[in-house]
Amino acid sequence: MQSSHLLLEEPIRMASILEPSKASFFPAMTKIVGTLGPRSRSVEVLSGCLKAGMSVARFDFSWHDPEYHQETLENLKAAVKLTKKLCAVMLDTVGPELQVVNKSEKAISLEADATVFLTPDEGQEASSNLLPINFDGLSKAVKKGDTIFIGQYLFTGSETTSVWLEVSEVQGNDVVCVIKNTATLTGALFTLHASQIRIELPTLSDKDKEVISSWGVKNKIDFLSLSYTRHAEDVRHAREFLSKQGDLYQTQIFAKIENIEGLNHFDEILQEADGIILSRGNLGIDLPPEKVFLFQKAALYKCNVAGKPAVVTRVVDSMTDNLRPTRAEATDVANAVLDGSDAILLGAETLRGLYPVETISTVGKICAEAEKVFNQDLYFKKTVKYVGEPMTHLESIASSAVRAAIKVKASVIICFTSSGRAARLIAKYRPTMPVLSVVIPRLKTNQLKWSFSGAFEMQLIMPCSSHLKEEFVARQSLIVRGLFPMLADPRHPAESTSATNESVLKVALDHGKASGVVKPHDRVVVCQKVGDASVVKIIELED
Ligand SMILES: Nc1ncnc2c1ncn2[C@@H]1O[C@H](COP(=O)(O)OP(=O)(O)O)[C@@H](O)[C@H]1O
Ligand SMILES: C=C(OP(=O)(O)O)C(=O)O
Ligand SMILES: [K+]
Ligand SMILES: [Mg+2]
Structure with missing residues (x-):
């Protein structure tokens, strides 16, 4: 039996699993989106990424300024010219993202069972018992017993920098929490996620609008990745905004489903959006772990029958520091393809990982194998x-x-x-x-x-x-x-x-x-x- 005829539902001869795959012209039919950053911004590395199969570049404005991203984009254009591979540009918004600000970048040790204050006063210095955050409404949004997660920007889940907190009380604008696990926060920027809590901030922030109308218009962005989309109205609003931004009336909107509110309004959001990003990083901490796979399968099915592209995130976190994915990750990539995803989005792996090019080619190879047995x-x-x-x-x-x-x-x-x-x-x-x-x-x-x-x-x-x-x-x-x-x-x-x-x-x-x-x-x-x-x-x- 030819390997191209293997079907998962039929008995597969074990030896055929080991048959080398025929080299095909394209690395894979499934596409790869790479988040660009310090480890993926030289012309050389970007050329490697394009040759390995990256076809969309994500510029995440949660992090760094427009000038930095512009420099990266200029290098990407040079790499496109050099490799003769097309690449689309995706602008990812900040949206209602909560962040812990650690201006001094000094390491902060957090001890299990100790208490820490989350304060909206960004001028304060971060320490083991005080973490300044960028939002003054948290104390009104949470209550005793709620769970809060803090992780390094593009947390992979395997770092020792991730910490779980439990709200013990609210004191004025401050939220007092008990630390659930010992951790050391290193770096300048941390994402804070309050589980299943509505954050009263607009989905498209003023800063996002400014970036879109300057950087976005200048660079004719192909995709807007709308972080924390919670309602169909969020997409309509973004669409209306884009329609007034020169050429960007043609920009496609990809709604990022990152929390339970977005999940609850999935059907209406899908109708309005051009595509969906299954943002498993944030959603994975908003949902009970045992429910994540079900969301993935249900959402991909809905996107597929609607004929709208679906992008799955956070697949090979461990490749941020390693040349090989874990077996669970390798299996997960294949399952995303079998479940119907159009593209895989890499985050920390390409942004700050040691092996951006190798990660893209490894993910491409896994996708190609899964495509062969796709029924x-x-x-x-x-x-x-x-x-x-x-x-x-x-x-x-x-x-x-x-x-x-x-x-x-x-x-x-x-x-x-x-x-x-x-x-x-x-x-x-x-x-x-x-x-x-x-x-x-x-x-x-x-x-x-x-x-x-x-x-x-x-x-x-x-x-x-x-x-x-x-x-x-x-x-x-x-x-x-x-x-x-x-x-x-x-x-x-x-x-x-x-x-x-x-x-x-x-x-x-x-x-x-x-x-x-x-x-x-x-x-x-x-x-x-x-x-x-x-x-x-x-x-x-x-x-
Ligand atoms: N420039 C073209 N020349 C010939 N056929 C075309 C062209 N553009 C679209 N088609 C055909 O027209 C039909 C409608 O295609 P579609 O992509 O929906 O085009 P449009 O929406 O611009 O009319 C399809 O059969 C497609 O293959
Ligand atoms: C891709 C995700 O979000 P971010 O923009 O924070 O990387 C995610 O949550 O999976
Ligand atoms: K973002
Ligand atoms: Mg996210």
């Missing part, structure tokens, strides 16, 4: 059944393209798309082969000469107002499982002169061949509009 047939049937009948024309075309591609064992599906909708719909059916989305402006196909650049062997396209929309669409597919953009660039001379759909397709195929993603005699399924009709066609390539 596409069953998934396809479930998805079709969920959609029901009558289907919209486009849904029917998309599912038929995937079915045809599997039946004829096509090596790729090529989808022409303007808004990106058609390509996303195809990806929704989780084909086993990559979907190359050819992003071109519909109206201009007859006026221009074409050449292509893409996620593979691309030419860097500098922002250019004439095809800005297509750039957004192309980069936004970099977070969807199985979707790989080819961005048509009308400024480069193409081999063909009469730029009809047919010649665009020929150029796309030539580009695919040149880069090795399609080979002579391969079958390719193409989805495009010819005149008014959407068509799915099967092409058999020659030499």
